Amino acid sequence: MSNIFSSIKRAYTLFKSVDLAQLDALSKKVDLPKVMASFSALDENQLQGLMKMVEPRKHKELPAIEGDFYHLGDEALKDEDRALQLKVRAFMEKEVQPIVNEYWNRAEFPFELIPKLAELNICGLTYQGYGCPGKSNLMEGILAMEMARVDTSISTFFGVQSGLAMGSIYLLGSEEQKQEWLPGMQQFKIIGAFGLTEPEVGSAAAGGLTTTAKRTGDTWVINGQKKWIGNATFSDVTIIWARDVDDNEVKGFLVRKGTPGISVEKMQDKMALRIVQNGLITLTNCTVHESDRLQNANSFKDTAKVLRMTRAGVAWQAVGCARGAYENALAYTQTRKQFGKPIASFQLVQNHLVEMLSNLTAMQTLCFRLSQLQDQNLLKDEHASLAKVFCSLRTRDVVSKAREVMGGNGILLEYNVARFVADAEAIYSYEGTKEINSLIVGRAITGFSAFV
Incomplete structure (x- = not known):
């Protein structure tokens, strides 16, 4: 009984705060005696429901948008590496994000970013010597993810420079070739x-x-x-x-x-x-x-050494692409309102978001283990291929759901997700298609080669 008295008291306080002018305006729209009679006839639950509707709502503090749901980066990185990750994130958000849609739309490259990329000192991140930082493969993967989280094109440019081009020389070049090319490439003086x-x-x-x-x-x-x-x-x-x-x-x-x-x-x-x-x-x-001529490149088996290394990086790029789409979509659903409330409060939208996060988290944990194998010199072709298959496939699913929860706005560049949807298609194909990478894994687990 005390609850109903409490509700009546709150209602009385609410009506008491209304001035005479407001009451006069209200009386012209509704039958006030009839409203009060109806109000007094409500039971306890109905009264409480009514009060929730008419009382001013307090501002709801929403959770932070975080694509690393299992906090893998927090656990795995040393303080200095975590600082480098955040430095690259800040660069991507401050320097790249404001201009990326414009350049993407024009199909042009923002050359003004190259000297700023050089200042980060992350090119050739895992190589020893030649001005390279000598960091872990895990760190390299995380930075690839951070770049792709904002723009997969910049991440791809970096991957070609630091991985495919420098990697070919680092793994297969003579000492003279390494000395000639790698220091300049590490500083982006040579592309x-x-x-x-x-x-x-x-x-x-x-x-x-x-x-x-x-x-x-x-x-x-x-x-x-x-x-x-x-x-x-x-x-x-x-x-x-x-x-x-x-x-x-x-x-x-x-x-x-x-x-x-x-x-x-x-x-x-x-x-x-x-x-x-x-x-x-x-x-x-x-x-x-x-x-x-690359002095230690004598067969395609040598070429494959480079591809094995960079294929792991492409799996991380897929994680970044998916993460960027997920985080942009989540932010959108928290502010976009339909039927009087944010669409993030709807069951079906939450289901899409949870499916996106599930795929993203599975991709992240797989890539973390992949990079650990790489750092332990245990990485095999089939390990990198499995990650490429799974991550590029799941990225397609994540960006599709991100576009879905955004409705028509999902196809507009200004909301960013459309770019991730398109770029996911390139990730799906380059560095080996799903079918080719599947056959590499299939050969490893069955002992039979199904290549033509």
Whole structure:
């Protein structure tokens, strides 16, 4: 009984606070005696429900938006590494986020960011010497995620420079080649590209490259084409992979900018990673000196060492893409109102958000373990391939649900999620398709190779 008296007292206090002018205006709209009679006839539960509706609502403090739901970064990183992660996050949010949609829409590259990226001192993060920081693979993966969380294009540009191009030289180059190229590349004074894929050869690169190299004395003559080559339109050096016509093995060559016989055409009309400048490279009797052949790249097995390393980074990029979509979508649902309240309060929207977070958290934990294996020198092709398969597949699902909870606004660049939806399609395909990576894992677990 005390509860009903309490509700009546609160109602009386509420009505008492209304001035005469407000009462007069209200009486013209409703029958006040009838309202009071109805009010007095309510039971306790009805009174309490009524009071919740008419009393001023207190401001609800919402939880922080956090894509690392299991706090993996907090547990795994030392203080200095955590500080570096936050430094890169601040750079991406302050320098990249405000301009990224504009550049993405125009399919142009923000070259003004390159000197600022150099100041972060994170290029060639895991390499020892040559000005490189010598950090863990886990740290490298987390930074790839931080970049892709804001923009996958910038993360891809960085991955080509730091992973594919520098990695080819670091893993397969001679000491002289490392000394010549790596310090400048680490500071972004030299931009690199990685030319493996061809117009008619993607998944079949291991044994089907049509780009050829013929040795004559101390020089090699290269002929063929390369397609989808990131950074190629402005790179200072491009790693070209070609089939030696004499022994039929794949070899790598450092083709310098301005070398006669190489031309690059920018690829147009992409729907994903529009900031990345992909090039179609044509090599016509392009002559390279033997000293510019990667001295320790003698077969595709050597090329695969680079791909194994960078494929782990692509899995982390997928995590970042999914995280960016999830966090943007969550923020949107907390402020977007329909039927008088935020859509985040609706059951179906919460279900979508939880499914997104579940996928994201599973991806993160998988990639953490993957990087641990890499740091312990236990990483195998099938480990990297499984991560690439799972993460790129789940990213597609996360960005799709992010776009769904945002309704029509999900296809507008200004809300950011549309860019993640498009870029997820590129992640799904590059560094090995789902099918090829699945066959790598399948071979490892069954003992049978299903490759044609």
